Amino acid sequence: MALGTTLGRVVAAKREGARAPLVTRAALKGLVLRIVPPLVVLAVFLLVWEILCQRPGAGLPPPSRVVTDAWDIIVHPFYDNGGTDKGLFWHITASLQRVALGFTLAVVAGVLLGTLVGQSEWAMRGLDPIFQVLRTIPPLAWLPLSLAAFRDGQPSAIFVIFITSIWPIIINTAVGIRNIPQDYRNVAAVLRLNAFEFFAKVMLPSAAPYIFTGLRIGVGLSWLAIVAAEMLIGGVGIGFFIWDAWNSSHISEIIVALVYVGVIGFVLDRLVAGLGHLVTRGTATA
Amino acid sequence: MTTLNATHLSLEQIGISFTRSGRTTEVLRDVNLKIDKGEFVSLIGHSGCGKSTVLNIVAGLLKASTGGVLLDGKEVNSPGPERAVVFQNHSLLPWLTVRENVALAVDKVLKSKKSKPERRDWIEHNLALVNMTHAAEKRPHEISGGMKQRVGIARALAMEPKVLLMDEPFGALDALTRAHLQDQLMEIHLRLKNTVIMITHDVDEAVLLSDRIVMMTNGPSATIGEVLTVPLARPRKRLELVEDPTYTHARAEVLEFLYARHAKPAIAA
Ligand SMILES: Nc1ncnc2c1ncn2[C@@H]1O[C@H](COP(=O)(O)OP(=O)(O)OP(=O)(O)O)[C@@H](O)[C@H]1O
Ligand SMILES: [Mg+2]
Numbered sequence: 001m002a003l004g005t006t007l008g009r010v011v012a013a014k015r016e017g018a019r020a021p022l023v024t025r026a027a028l029k030g031l032v033l034r035i036v037p038p039l040v041v042l043a044v045f046l047l048v049w050e051i052l053c054q055r056p057g058a059g060l061p062p063p064s065r066v067v068t069d070a071w072d073i074i075v076h077p078f079y080d081n082g083g084t085d086k087g088l089f090w091h092i093t094a095s096l097q098r099v100a101l102g103f104t105l106a107v108v109a110g111v112l113l114g115t116l117v118g119q120s121e122w123a124m125r126g127l128d129p130i131f132q133v134l135r136t137i138p139p140l141a142w143l144p145l146s147l148a149a150f151r152d153g154q155p156s157a158i159f160v161i162f163i164t165s166i167w168p169i170i171i172n173t174a175v176g177i178r179n180i181p182q183d184y185r186n187v188a189a190v191l192r193l194n195a196f197e198f199f200a201k202v203m204l205p206s207a208a209p210y211i212f213t214g215l216r217i218g219v220g221l222s223w224l225a226i227v228a229a230e231m232l233i234g235g236v237g238i239g240f241f242i243w244d245a246w247n248s249s250h251i252s253e254i255i256v257a258l259v260y261v262g263v264i265g266f267v268l269d270r271l272v273a274g275l276g277h278l279v280t281r282g283t284a285t286a
Numbered sequence: 287m288t289t290l291n292a293t294h295l296s297l298e299q300i301g302i303s304f305t306r307s308g309r310t311t312e313v314l315r316d317v318n319l320k321i322d323k324g325e326f327v328s329l330i331g332h333s334g335c336g337k338s339t340v341l342n343i344v345a346g347l348l349k350a351s352t353g354g355v356l357l358d359g360k361e362v363n364s365p366g367p368e369r370a371v372v373f374q375n376h377s378l379l380p381w382l383t384v385r386e387n388v389a390l391a392v393d394k395v396l397k398s399k400k401s402k403p404e405r406r407d408w409i410e411h412n413l414a415l416v417n418m419t420h421a422a423e424k425r426p427h428e429i430s431g432g433m434k435q436r437v438g439i440a441r442a443l444a445m446e447p448k449v450l451l452m453d454e455p456f457g458a459l460d461a462l463t464r465a466h467l468q469d470q471l472m473e474i475h476l477r478l479k480n481t482v483i484m485i486t487h488d489v490d491e492a493v494l495l496s497d498r499i500v501m502m503t504n505g506p507s508a509t510i511g512e513v514l515t516v517p518l519a520r521p522r523k524r525l526e527l528v529e530d531p532t533y534t535h536a537r538a539e540v541l542e543f544l545y546a547r548h549a550k551p552a553i554a555a
Contacts, residue, residue, distance in 0.1 A: 183377035189365040205381040
C-alpha cells in the first residue's frame with residue numbers, strides 16, 4: 001500500500017523533473033530515501049539470520065545454504081518431469097489459475113449480491129445476519145464440505161477461494177451501494193434510467209471505490225486460502241509444493257517457495273489496487 | 287404558439303406530511319398555483335418553509351399526500367425528463383466529464399427523437415449555450431462552482447424539458463458569478479421560452495428574473511401567501527432596473543412580505 005503510493009509520487013516527481021531539472025535531484029533523493037531503508041533492514045535481517053543459523057544444530061538453514069540447497073529450483077522454474085514433479089513456475093501458475101477462477105466467480109456473485117443487499121431493505125434484513133455468520137467460518141473449514149459435494153480436489157479448491165473471498169466483496173459493495181448519494185438517484189430518476197442502465201451507469205461507478213476495497217481484501221484472502229487448501233488436496237500447486245518439500249525435508253525449498261508466495265500475494269494486491277485506481281480514476285485509495 | 291392562457295402546469299391542493307420517528311408534521315397545505323407556458327416563476331420564502339418540497343413534488347421525486355400536479359392536463363406522479371431539474375448542489379456525476387454528463391442525459395432522453403450525429407451536435411450546442419465548450423473534457427472536481435451550475439443547467443436544458451425546475455441554482459455562488467449566470471439564464475429563457483420554476487432566497491434575483499414571484503408563508507403547514515406579478519418588459523437590463531420604480535416597488539413588496547408580515551420566527555440555535 002505505502003510502497004505503491006510512494007512509487008506513484010516518485011514517478012510524478014520525475015515527470016515534473018523533466019521540465020524543471022532542479023527538481024530531479026530532490027526526486028532522486030526521495031527515491032533513495034524510500035528504497036534504501038527497506039534494503040538496509042533486509043540486509044540486517046539476512047545477516048542476523050545467517051549468524052543465528054550458522055551454529056551447528058540450528059533448526060533452519062542460513063540464507064547462504066538456502067540458496068545453494070535450492071539452487072536447482074531457483075534457476076530451473078520451468079522444468080516439467082510430468083506428474084507433480086514440475087518447476088515452481090508451473091506450481092504457481094496452477095495456484096494462480098485456481099485463484100483467478102474462484103475469485104472471478106466471487107467478484108460476479110459478490111457484486112450482484114452486494115447490490116441486492118445494498119439496494120433492498122428486505123434483502124438486507126434477511127441476508128445480512130446470515131452473511132455475518134458465514135463470513136466468520138475459516139476458509140479451510142469449508143474444504144471437507146466442498147470435497148463431499150464435488151468429490152474432486154480441483155473444484156473444491158476453487159470453491160474454497162470463492163467462499164473465502166466473496167464476503168468482503170458483498171459487504172463492501174453493499175456499503176458502497178448504500179452510500180450512493182440521493183442526488184445521483186434523483187438524476188437517474190429524472191432521466192428515467194432503467195434498472196440496468198442505473199446499475200451500469202450510476203451504481204457501479206459510484207460504488208466502485210468501495211467495491212475495489214472489497215476486491216483487495218478478497219484477493220488477499222483467496223491467496224491465503226489457496227496455499228492452505230492445496231496442502232490438503234494435493235496435485236500441482238504452490239501449496240502442495242510446500243507440503244511436499246516439508247515431507248521430503250527440503251527446508252530450503254520451502255523458504256524459497258515462501259518468498260515467492262509473499263511476492264505474488266503482494267503483486268496481486270497491487271494489481272487489484274492499480275486496477276481500482278484506473279477504473280475509479282483515482283477516487284479509490286490505492 | 288399554443289392556445290393562449292391555457293394552463294400549462296397546475297398545482298392543485300397540494301399537501302404533504304412527513305412522519306419522522308413517529309411524529310407527523312404537515313409541511314405543506316393547500317398549495318395552489320397555475321403557471322402558463324413560457325412563464326418564469328420564482329418561489330421565495332424563509333429557509334425550511336417547504337420550497338424544495340414543492341419543487342420535488344412537481345419533479346415527481348416526492349409524492350404529495352393530498353392533491354396533485356397537472357402538466358398539460360395530465361397528472362404527473364413520477365419523475366421524468368419533461369420536468370428537468372437543476373439541483374441545488376449541481377449533482378453532476380463525478381466520474382463523468384462535463385460533456386459525458388450532458389451526453390448521458392441527451393443519449394437517454396432524445397434517443398428516439400434524434401440520430402446519433404444529431405445528438406452529438408445537440409450536446410455541443412448545449413455546452414456552447416452555457417459557455418462550457420472549453421471545459422468539456424474536464425471532470426466536475428476540476429471546475430468552479432459556477433461552472434458546475436452551468437453544466438447542470440446545460441444538462442437540464444438539453445433534455446428539451448417542458449418545465450425547468452431550479453432549486454436555488456445560484457445559491458452557493460459569489461455575487462459576481464451569480465449576476466453573470468442570471469444574465470445568461472435570462473438570455474436563454476428569452477431565446478427558448480421555457481417554463482421555469484426557480485427557488486431563490488435572493489429578492490433581487492427573484493424580481494430581476496421572474497414574471498411572477500410566489501411568496502410562501504412559514505411552516506409548518508406552509509402555503510402560498512401571496513403572488514406578485516412583475517410587469518417589467520423583457521429583455522431586462524440589471525443596471526437600468528436599479529432606478530426603475532416598477533422594480534423598486536416589486537422589490538419592496540417582497541421584502542415587506544418576508545420581513546414584516548411573515549418574519550421568520552426566532553431561530554432556535
Ligand atoms: N424527507 C423528509 N422527511 C422529513 N421531513 C422533511 C423531509 N423533507 C423535508 N422535510 C421537512 O420539511 C420542511 C421543508 O423542507 P424544504 O427542504 O422543502 O425547505 P426549503 O424551503 O427548501 O428550505 P431551504 O430554503 O433551507 O432549502 C423542513 O422543515 C424539513 O425538515
Ligand atoms: Mg431547499
